[in-house]
Amino acid sequence: MHLQCVLKTACIRGVRAVPVEVEVVVSRGLPGMTIVGMPDAAVRESQERVRAAIRACGFTMPADKVVVNLAPSSLRKAGSGFDLPIAAAILAATGQVDAAKLREYLLVGELSLEGKVRPVPGTLSYACCAREQGLRLAVSYDAADGAPLSDVEQRGVRALGDLRRCDFAPLRFPAQDARSDAPDFGAIYGHEAAKRALQIVAAGDHGILLTGPPGSGKSMLASALPSILPPLDEEERIESARVHSVAGESVEGILSGVRPFRKVHHSTSMAGLVGGGSPVRPGEISLAHNGVLFLDELPEFSPAVLQALRQPMEQGRVVVTRADGSVELPSRFMLVAAANPCPCGHYGDPDIACRCTDLQVARYQGRVGGPLLDRIDLHVDVWRCDPASIIEGAHRTGATSEELRAGVREAREFASWRRDALGDARSRKTDDLLRCCRLDERSKSLLEAAARSMNMSGRGIARVLSVARTVADMAQSRDVGEEHLVEAVGFRVRRGS
Numbered sequence: 001m002h003l004q005c006v007l008k009t010a011c012i013r014g015v016r017a018v019p020v021e022v023e024v025v026v027s028r029g030l031p032g033m034t035i036v037g038m039p040d041a042a043v044r045e046s047q048e049r050v051r052a053a054i055r056a057c058g059f060t061m062p063a064d065k066v067v068v069n070l071a072p073s074s075l076r077k078a079g080s081g082f083d084l085p086i087a088a089a090i091l092a093a094t095g096q097v098d099a100a101k102l103r104e105y106l107l108v109g110e111l112s113l114e115g116k117v118r119p120v121p122g123t124l125s126y127a128c129c130a131r132e133q134g135l136r137l138a139v140s141y142d143a144a145d146g147a148p149l150s151d152v153e154q155r156g157v158r159a160l161g162d163l164r165r166c167d168f169a170p171l172r173f174p175a176q177d178a179r180s181d182a183p184d185f186g187a188i189y190g191h192e193a194a195k196r197a198l199q200i201v202a203a204g205d206h207g208i209l210l211t212g213p214p215g216s217g218k219s220m221l222a223s224a225l226p227s228i229l230p231p232l233d234e235e236e237r238i239e240s241a242r243v244h245s246v247a248g249e250s251v252e253g254i255l256s257g258v259r260p261f262r263k264v265h266h267s268t269s270m271a272g273l274v275g276g277g278s279p280v281r282p283g284e285i286s287l288a289h290n291g292v293l294f295l296d297e298l299p300e301f302s303p304a305v306l307q308a309l310r311q312p313m314e315q316g317r318v319v320v321t322r323a324d325g326s327v328e329l330p331s332r333f334m335l336v337a338a339a340n341p342c343p344c345g346h347y348g349d350p351d352i353a354c355r356c357t358d359l360q361v362a363r364y365q366g367r368v369g370g371p372l373l374d375r376i377d378l379h380v381d382v383w384r385c386d387p388a389s390i391i392e393g394a395h396r397t398g399a400t401s402e403e404l405r406a407g408v409r410e411a412r413e414f415a416s417w418r419r420d421a422l423g424d425a426r427s428r429k430t431d432d433l434l435r436c437c438r439l440d441e442r443s444k445s446l447l448e449a450a451a452r453s454m455n456m457s458g459r460g461i462a463r464v465l466s467v468a469r470t471v472a473d474m475a476q477s478r479d480v481g482e483e484h485l486v487e488a489v490g491f492r493v494r495r496g497s
Contacts, residue, residue: 003027003062005093008106009085010129011077012122014280014320014327015246017129019106021071022082024089029065035086037070040078040279049080049111050087057115057161059096066090076324078279081120084109084138088163101166105138105155106130115160119143121248124241127152138168145245146173147238147255174252182226182261186400190385194221197380197491199404202228203411204470207313207335207375209298212382213352214345218338221382222294223261225336227401228408229292231257236290239330243286260291266300274308280320280327285312288333298339299367306372309335313375335376341365351384377463378491411474418473430458433465437472437480446482450489464488 003026010017033047054061068086070077085107092099108126109117119140124147130137131152139146141156148154155168162168185195194210198221201208210218232240232254240260241251254260264273264284275283285293295301312318316332341347342361347354356364373379418436439447451461465480468488472480 003093003095005089005099007085007089007092007099007102008133008135009082009108010106010126011075011081012079012125012246012279013075014329015125015243015282015286017122017125018075019129019133020075020077020082022085022089023069023071024086024093025067025069026062026064026090026093027067031063031065033066033068035068035070037068037073038076039070039082040076042080043070043077043082046080046083046086046111049083049113050090052113053083053111053115053160054087054091056113057159059091059160060094062090062094076279079120080110080118081108081122083111084117084157084160087111087160091163097163098166102163104136105166106133106135107138109138109140109157111160117141117157117159117162119145121145122246124149124238124245124251127154128238128242130154137171139171141169141171143171144174145241145248145251146171147241147251148173149238174250174255179256180226180253180258180261182401183220183224184227184401185224185404186398186402188217188220188224189398191217191221191382192398194380194382195399195404197378198225199228199399199407200467200470200474200491201225201334201336201378202404202408203415203474204466205334206377206467206470208337208378208380209373209376210336210338210380210382211341213349213384214340216382216384218382219296222292222296222336222338223263224401225292225334226259226261228405229259230405230409230412232259232290240290243282243289243330247282247287249287260288261294262288262292263294263296266295266297268301268305270302270305270308273305274312274318274331275320275327275329278322280322280329282329283318285309285318285331285333286329289330291333293333293335295335295337298337299364301367303367303369306367307369310371310375337376339368348381349383374457374459375463377467379493380491407474410476411470414476415470415473418478430462430465433462433469437465437469438478439480439485443480443482443485446485447489450485454489454492456492460492464492467491 005024007022009020011020091097117140119142123143123145127137127149136153138155141158154171156171241254244251262284273283312331318329318331320327342356343364344355346352468480468484471484
C-alpha cells in the first residue's frame with residue numbers, strides 16, 4: 001500500500017507568506033508519523049494535535065507509517081498553522097475526503113484536540129499568497145485579521161469535520177468604521193508655532209523633534225498629529241494591515257483608513273523596535289508603516305537602539321539578516337520624538353533653574369547622536385504656556401485639527417500636481433530637490449549662507465530643501481522662495497541646546 005497526496009499551504013517570512021507544499025505518503029511500516037522539511041518545535045508538535053483531531057471528528061488515523069514533507073526543505077517552517085493542511089493531506093491520501101476539492105485551496109489553521117480550527121496570525125498575508133497562486137483560501141472561521149481582496153475567495157473552516165463536504169462558509173471581515181481617538185489640536189492651548197510645524201510634518205511626511213521641559217505639552221502635541229493626517233488609501237491599508245496581521249494585532253482601525261500611531265517606551269529593545277527574533281517578527285517601526293512612530297523621552301533610549309533607526313529612515317525598509325537568509329520589512333513612517341533638554345528637564349527654562357552641570361547636559365544630549373539628529377527634518381522648542389491662557393482657555397481657541405487638516409489636504413493635492421509638473425521632492429538627492437524647488441539666485445545665496453553658518457552637511461541641506469518645498473506646497477507656490485527657505489532653515493536651529 002502506497003498512498004500519496006499533495007496540498008498547498010504557506011509559511012510567514014517577515015510580512016510575506018511563502019508558498020509551501022504539504023506532501024504526505026502513507027505506506028507499510030512501523031506505525032507512526034514523521035514530519036520533515038526543517039520544521040520547528042510547534043510544527044513537530046502538530047503530530048499529536050493532528051492525531052487527536054482526526055479521531056475526535058470521526059475520521060480514522062491510518063495505522064501505517066505516515067511521512068509528511070514540507071517543501072521546499074530549505075525553508076525553515078514555524079508556527080502551528082500547518083496543523084490543518086497536514087491533517088487534510090492525511091485524510092485526502094487515505095480517501096476519507098475529496099482530494100480534488102482540497103487542491104483548490106491554500107489551507108492554514110491550528111487544530112484543537114477536539115478538531116476545532118483555531119486562527120493563526122497573518123490571515124491577510126495568506127490571502128495575498130493564495131491570490132498569487134491562483135487558489136482559494138481556507139482558514140479558521142474565527143480569524144479576525146483578514147480583509148476583502150479582489151481575485152481571491154476566502155473561506156472559513158470551523159472544524160476538521162467540515163472537510164467531508166468542503167462546503168466552507170465565506171470568511172467574515174472586521175467592521176471598517178473605527179475612528180482615530182487622537183485629541184483635537186483645538187483643545188491644546190497655545191503652541192501655535194509647534195502646531196504649524198506639525199502641519200508641515202503631516203503635509204510632507206517629515207520627521208520632527210519636540211524639545212522642552214516636563215509638562216510643556218510635547219506628548220499631547222505628538223498625540224494629536226494623527227487627527228490631521230489624511231486617511232490611508234487602499235494600497236496603504238493593505239500594506240499596513242499585512243504587518244499588523246502578521247504581528248497578531250488588530251487590523252480594524254487600519255482597514256478603516258486610520259493611520260497607525262505607535263508610542264514606543266524607552267525600554268524597548270532593538271529587536272522590539274526594528275524587528276527580529278526567530279522567526280523574524282515585525283518591530284515597532286514596521287507596525288508604524290504609513291503612520292507615525294512616537295519616541296517619547298528620546299535620550300532615555302539606548303544609543304545603539306536609536307542608531308538602528310538611521311537606515312530605515314533613509315530607505316523606508318529594514319533588512320533583518322539571519323543565518324537562513326535576509327528578511328525585508330516595510331518601515332516608511334513619520335518619526336515624532338520628544339525630549340527633555342537635560343536630565344532634570346529645565347535647561348534653558350526661563351522660570352525654573354536647571355540643576356544639571358554642563359557635563360551632565362552634554363552627556364544627556366549626546367545620547368541621541370548627531371547622525372540621527374541630522375536625519376530629523378524639524379527641531380522645535382516647546383515651552384510651558386502661561387497659566388492664564390490655560391485657565392481662560394475655554395474662552396479662546398487656536399488652530400483646530402479641522403483647520404490644520406484642510407491645509408494638509410490642500411498641500412498634498414498641490415504636491416501631487418507639482419510632482420507631475422516639476423519633479424518629486426521626496427527624493428533624497430540634492431540635485432532632484434534643487435530641480436523641483438526652482439530656486440532663484442537670491443534664494444541660492446541665502447541657502448548657501450545658512451549652510452555655511454550652521455555647518456550643514458549635505459544631508460542637512462537636502463532636508464532643508466525638502467521642508468522648504470513642503471512649505472511652498474502649503475502656500476501653493478510653484479517655486480520655493482526666500483520666505484519658504486527662511487522658515488525651513490529656522491526649523492534646523494536647535495535653540496534649546
